[in-house]
Amino acid sequence: MISTQELEYDRAVTKSYTELRRETEARDRSLRDKVMSLEEAAALVIDGDHVALGGCTLSRTPMAMVWALIRAGKKDLKVSRSITSTEGDLFYGSGASQHILTSWFSQGIVWGVSKVMRHYTENKLARFEEWSHMAIGLGYRAGAMGIPFMPTRTMMGSDVGERVDDKTHEMNCPFTGDKLLLVPALNPDVALIHVQRCDPHGNAQIDGLPFMDADIAMAANKVILTTECIVSNDQIRRAPDQTKIPFITVDAVVEVPYGCAPHECYGVYEPFLTNLDAYADLTGKDAAAGVAEYLERYVHAPASWNEYLALLGMDNVIDATIRGRSVHND
């Protein structure tokens, strides 16, 4: 059942400017080496935190950090993401989170509606707080800009809007008289973001679809980067146009090749389809038992992330890699 603690959390969703500035000022935002292990980074996340995930659906999902948080036994996380795929199932199934704020939640269109999401929400074991895709993006953007809300013209006149209307306000524009919806800022406690490359300070470069990651990093009170590859600060300085997340926002850098598996990382690997099909089969038969079995076998049993990758299988790793690189061959 859903705890009252979470409901209280929601009432205070928008931080006052004084609190936002105080939190930011208290951080060590200095230029320093932030490289650490998955386990060390997981220790930066506190039970009850609002954790925002970068990427979207099957793309640049910070899966290795999700995996590490579950292994570390985190609880009561409030998770937000633009669109949620199998990582949401794992949060529900492990009990690490009973509250996901997202716009769409299922493994992916081709696999139909997630049986795990259905099991947990229909049985009221967990909340799926639904906002429109753009409203979530505007919440992160307001948070990134240091303002308490973003005015918008979406989500009015709908049940999606009415269902969260205790968290929004409507106003008449003092300039034009237009009716506007004010979407509250999202300032996550922690952002988990996976990138193609970053330096040890956390200057991160992202190739391909940028999703909401830059805004999430700027909005959050703590940023954990996982990266396919740590590069020198000199490499970053050779292409400052490509830097999407500045080091001043970053608290941890973890080098995790294939850190999104079985999801994709643009230009590096496409989704591990064999594994995703198997997961859909497993959870399709019995959602609760299926996700529990998956968690035991793939999250808890392996001694390390590399051992997890070995369970996914070398053939699948190489196949996903060949397909991933195909964007450079068109």
Place this chain on the structure above:
Amino acid sequence: MISTQELEYDRAVTKSYTELRRETEARDRSLRDKVMSLEEAAALVIDGDHVALGGCTLSRTPMAMVWALIRAGKKDLKVSRSITSTEGDLFYGSGASQHILTSWFSQGIVWGVSKVMRHYTENKLARFEEWSHMAIGLGYRAGAMGIPFMPTRTMMGSDVGERVDDKTHEMNCPFTGDKLLLVPALNPDVALIHVQRCDPHGNAQIDGLPFMDADIAMAANKVILTTECIVSNDQIRRAPDQTKIPFITVDAVVEVPYGCAPHECYGVYEPFLTNLDAYADLTGKDAAAGVAEYLERYVHAPASWNEYLALLGMDNVIDATIRGRSVHND
């Protein structure tokens, strides 16, 4: 003297959503070849238009279009730019604009306060409407996002804010109680933007400092691109990460090598310092006569933009080019 027409313009600075959408819908936003001459592009600008300029101070100034607008005898333009340099002098001096909205207006720090700006404003021949740098950026951003204002925490408790308080509103945030300033959206009639490269449809790629150009393009009702180089659509599609302005916002593409001269274009040429020093000397002695002489000699007399470049001098062109390329040699 400043006309009352301009004052009326200001009162209606923020477009209603209905008007904004109607204007955008009425445009031909289709995929088509938009390549034309400077003169043809100048004809798209109508007397009285609000014209926003991309770039900042001496960087990526759309000088060739400014030059073409003055030659075409445009009048009553309301000009906006983040920071305004010598192009602002030329607008005032030519009479093309008597109203510039900007945050800082002079040739550049090393040349001191612009004598031309002083002459025209102190003698009330033209208006310099001063907003903070960020407030201008937020105005363009609100315009780009299709919202009528952007909330912010700057420009309160200052004479800069009080001097334009007929154009802003204050509100208490319904979420936090914080006092906020609402900066009105800027939706220019025309944006003039200079880029390193774009295709004939107007998909534009920008290297180096991006300034406010992407927001200005998205906010405007018409976009005129000048470009160092027209490239094929295939070239654009090889690096979609680098596209900063999508063709759907663009109405004209003009290929003008050295289109920012005597200002700079990142990676291509640095400012033409000899010319800028000479301009400062000329206008420093007698602002009105100096700018008139400059306009006659450099704007009206040459038969073409290339002839204008020839007046700047081959030595200066090559010198600026060598310095411009130096960013690739560090």
Place this chain on the structure above:
Amino acid sequence: MTDTTRHSKSELLAVMSSRLLKDGDTVFAGVGIPLLAATLAQRMHAPGLTILFEGGTLGPFVVPGELPPSTNEQRCTRRANMVLSNTDVLLLLQRGYVDIGFMGGAQIDQYGNLNSSFIGDADDPKIRLPGTGGGNDIASLTKVIVAMLHEKRRFVENVDFVTSTGFWHGGSSRADSGLTTGGPAEVVTDLAILGFDEASKRMKVLALHAGVSAEQVRENTGFDILFNTDIETTETPTDDELAVLREFDPDRVYIA
């Protein structure tokens, strides 16, 4: 009956939808029928049609046989003109740069409201569906074409939950709620092309596909549907149209 020997229902939806798209349009499209229809339109009569994907892609090329599996993965970016954040591509809707939002739907009602969130009571649902994604944003901010199969369980009097707003409670209620632009333009089904009554905003039949009777439409609609005074009959899909669809989806993933 429509001629099911020449084409599938999905193919009929894709062809009929594609004909509603105009050259030069900018179309927000999901994968499946919307993307196939947009791609078909590009090949047949609208070479300058631009596709937007919710994941952040502007103007991708779709390669025959390589339809992307969703709108948010790298396959959607093949030779695109631009990639941008989801927030920024969705903001194109709000700014007014999108001509058509092209959506599918699980459930639609007499006012064109779409449901993709809950079957049953939202507080105690029979089925929790995946949710709005960008559907609510598209439906709130631009003109929408919906393509879906014409079945009584899908065409209901009032949807269980309004995920993506059509004409809300009818009349001027959509605009009154704050949604002053956009709204459902046409609904394309395997039986008919539907529009909406100007004043009441209730759904009405504009055209029937060849061989379909008004009775058939009534039988497959869960509410009292209006009929235009002049009901046209659509042209059947041409061989060229069907050939293009099959070229793009050779494995018949979406057109089966």
Place this chain on the structure above:
Amino acid sequence: MTDTTRHSKSELLAVMSSRLLKDGDTVFAGVGIPLLAATLAQRMHAPGLTILFEGGTLGPFVVPGELPPSTNEQRCTRRANMVLSNTDVLLLLQRGYVDIGFMGGAQIDQYGNLNSSFIGDADDPKIRLPGTGGGNDIASLTKVIVAMLHEKRRFVENVDFVTSTGFWHGGSSRADSGLTTGGPAEVVTDLAILGFDEASKRMKVLALHAGVSAEQVRENTGFDILFNTDIETTETPTDDELAVLREFDPDRVYIA
């Protein structure tokens, strides 16, 4: 008197300002004394200090002898960690990612308000100055250090026009106006280091440079300036500090 045989007034400003910057700080700096001070701090005691330029640069390397001429041209981006739009770099102030805004000024008053817009009446000015640029944003949103020459015409009771807000009309008026964070921390001049009285927010002398008397400060200040109970004396610039400044500005463009 300060020892003008060893260093210029500008060098004194740069040295004294640099000592106020801490390792790890993120500093919004204009060209001239602010940039020289930040660069000197990096070399002397704050190797991890990060510089931001208003034109959109985060963490550039300043090369000795190649000081950029302004904050908005390509020379400011030499080997930077990131380039971003002016709007986004200024938003770092609002979000709280900037520790110190480092400004020069033409005119300052007893409450630390700065004027860079008008000399005389704004509606009929004697001199129209270039304006705020990002000065108003920096002063509104973060802690500010001001470096300027100590002259009576610059240190006035009330500035003609408040371009960049200090403590506005004193007391709690800054916060009451909506500016709940930031504000002037220190003012560094060629005579003294100045701060502000906790309650009244009026300017007060914290320290004098070696050889400077309280009387000299009074004579060069256009309003009744407060003095701290303990007035310290600053350490004179070291040979190392001066050598670094002269290495970065060998042509003495800014330190003459």
